[in-house]
Amino acid sequence: MEMKGDWDLNREECLICKAPLEYLTQDEVMECAICHKKESSKTRCVAGHYVCNDCHTQGMDSIFGLCLSETSADPVAILRRMMELPFCHMHGPEHHVMVGAALLTAYKNAGGNLEFEKSLREMYSxxxxVPGGACGFWGACGAGIATGQFLAIVTQSTPLAQEPWGLSNQMTARALKNIGRVGGPRCCKRDSFLAILAAVDFTREHLGVEMERTIPVCSYSGRNNQCIGKRCPFSAAKALETKEIKTVKRAKLVKLSLK
Known part of the structure; x- marks a missing residue:
């Protein structure tokens, strides 16, 4: 994948050298290893490389074409298609846009009323x-915040609105509760899926628009050095284990019925 300066970037951990990331507790002035912009940040790799949010999300505008041509009302499926695009990394602030964009697309395809392209651009903005690391530094995961942004856009909420203001904040709260309940460390894939499923339920309950609801099985664990394994609700190993248990139970029921 090519980005500014023709760097050959890696998808996991540090985009420059693959070294583990470290998170500071206070801002320091850092220089982006790609565009050389200097700004305050708490995140760099252990070798000292810092990549700014703009460079990290370079190419993210490709989601517009995907969303505008999408016909599915399943936001999880739409999100997974976005995750396969070249710009998307294992972790990163691109997920803060992608979650909301997937929800807007599914909402529109499920019959929701909105100015779609205008709404997508607003979600992008x-x-x-919401910067990378908000989950740990702000106590509010960007994927969860994105669900509130999605709801605020479709209900045309403003700081002076009454019901839309309340619903948008309730939406964010529900998504963050589901994300926080699983616990850390962060996984942008897991947290995005949790946020979307919370939004599907909330939108059906409060707006009467029923998007498709599918539970994903994770295919990203091999790229996540901090994967929590079977503690993740989308763990492939956990899904296989559950399937095997169901198969055994079914076999026992068949045996009993034959007696």
Missing amino acids: RGKA
Whole structure:
């Protein structure tokens, strides 16, 4: 994948050298290893490389074409297609935009009423404003925040709105509760799926628009050095284990019925 400066970037951990990331507790002025912009941040790799949010999300505007041509009302499926695009890394602030964009697309395809392209651009702008690491530093995962942004956009909420204001905040709270309940460390894939499923339920309950709801099985664990394994609700190993248990139970029931 090519980005500014023709760097050959890696998808896991440090985009420059693959070294583990480290998170500081206070901002320091850092220089982006790609565009050389200097700004305050708490995140760099152990070798000292820092990549700014703009460089990290380079190419993210490709989601517009995907969303505008999408016909599915399943936001999880739409999100997974976004995750396969070249710009998307294992972790990163691109997920803060992608979650909301997937929800807007599914909402529209499920019959929701909105100015779709205008809404997508607004989501892109709002989602990009949430920096990487917000989950740990702000106590509010960007994927969860994106669900509130999604609801605020479709209900045309403003700081002076009454019901839309309340619903948008309730939406964010529900998504963050589901994300926080699983616990850390962060996984942008897991947290995005949790946020979307919370939004599907909330949108059906409060707006009467029923998007498709599918539970994904993770295919990203090999790329996540901090994978929590079977503690993850989308763990492939956990899904296989559950399937095997169901198969055994079914076999026992068949045996009993034959007696």
